[in-house]
Amino acid sequence: MTLLTRLAGLALGALLSTAPAPADTLTFAWSPAPQAPQVALAQARGYFTAAGLTVHIVPFASGREAFEALLGGQADLAFMTEFPAATGILTGQRFAIVADLARYSGSRIIGNAAAGPLARVADLEGRRIGTTIGTNVHYFLDHALAAAGVRATIISAAPGDLVAALARGDVDAIAPFPSFYSAARATLGPDYRELRPGGYEVHYILVATPDLSEAGSARLSAFLGALIRAETDLKEDPAAAQEVVSRSMAGAIPAREIAALWRDVDIGLALPPDLADLIRTEAGWILDQGVIRGPLPSVETVAAHIRPAALEAATR
Numbered sequence: 001m002t003l004l005t006r007l008a009g010l011a012l013g014a015l016l017s018t019a020p021a022p023a024d025t026l027t028f029a030w031s032p033a034p035q036a037p038q039v040a041l042a043q044a045r046g047y048f049t050a051a052g053l054t055v056h057i058v059p060f061a062s063g064r065e066a067f068e069a070l071l072g073g074q075a076d077l078a079f080m081t082e083f084p085a086a087t088g089i090l091t092g093q094r095f096a097i098v099a100d101l102a103r104y105s106g107s108r109i110i111g112n113a114a115a116g117p118l119a120r121v122a123d124l125e126g127r128r129i130g131t132t133i134g135t136n137v138h139y140f141l142d143h144a145l146a147a148a149g150v151r152a153t154i155i156s157a158a159p160g161d162l163v164a165a166l167a168r169g170d171v172d173a174i175a176p177f178p179s180f181y182s183a184a185r186a187t188l189g190p191d192y193r194e195l196r197p198g199g200y201e202v203h204y205i206l207v208a209t210p211d212l213s214e215a216g217s218a219r220l221s222a223f224l225g226a227l228i229r230a231e232t233d234l235k236e237d238p239a240a241a242q243e244v245v246s247r248s249m250a251g252a253i254p255a256r257e258i259a260a261l262w263r264d265v266d267i268g269l270a271l272p273p274d275l276a277d278l279i280r281t282e283a284g285w286i287l288d289q290g291v292i293r294g295p296l297p298s299v300e301t302v303a304a305h306i307r308p309a310a311l312e313a314a315t316r
Helices: 003-016 038-044 063-071 083-090 136-148 159-168 178-191 210-214 217-236 238-248 255-264 275-289 299-303 309-314
Strands: 025-030 054-059 077-081 096-104 109-112 128-131 153-156 173-175 192-195 202-208 265-270
Touching (some): 025 063, 038 217, 038 238, 063 083, 063 202, 096 210, 096 217, 096 309, 109 159, 109 178, 128 159, 136 173, 136 275, 202 210, 210 217, 217 309, 238 255, 275 299
Parallel strands (some): 128 153
Antiparallel strands (some): 077 202, 096 202, 096 265
């Protein structure tokens, strides 16, 4: 268990041990990501308070852990990629997808020059590739290899261990989460190589409890309205927004690197029509891995988890 997870657990415990929260209070399970800057901006500039909300933001090390907190009744809202939603649907969990904050198309496979060239996916034939099994980066890697007809040995590692494993030569390439790209470049220096095979767009989504998406829709619309206000600031002054996001991550990713990252990001609250199809495709991939057994959900079943009412109200 990471320090961040332990702190999140303590924070949640403190919140849950108090009296019932007032109607204008929300507990938000948050996994910081520079690809979706609206939350950091709204928090830093007081837009949640201006919207009449008291938002308790509880940090988690990953979107999966944030999602688990929501499913366990410890949060009203959670931020994550779309991939955990596929697992949630397969296991019959109750939740609502209420917004898509950003779409990221810059996923990459990173290599060490010492392992050989990395100009195309075919160069990975027979190599050892590290990733975090059962996550969206594993899905991305598997999709890229299958599309090119490449066979490689997939080695599982925790997100924070992948860059070091690549530098040591324990693996020949890695498919890490985007927040580790800059660390890989800094660690490998002139030996850094990267490949962007495309074919996968990450969606950074907000999920809510069914109660919040239905009975609490006014609070939810106010929350989304604060994020939309933050988007306006971002469009007017991207450089200032990048500085805010960098500070929110304790400087782990400098503002200049956030600016470079945003070149591959479509930032803006939406609920794109292809989201249900992507989640269903991921559900099929999860079933193929044999981790979960059951029928492939229909597009209609997936779409039933997408609730646009609050976002529509916030954008009127």
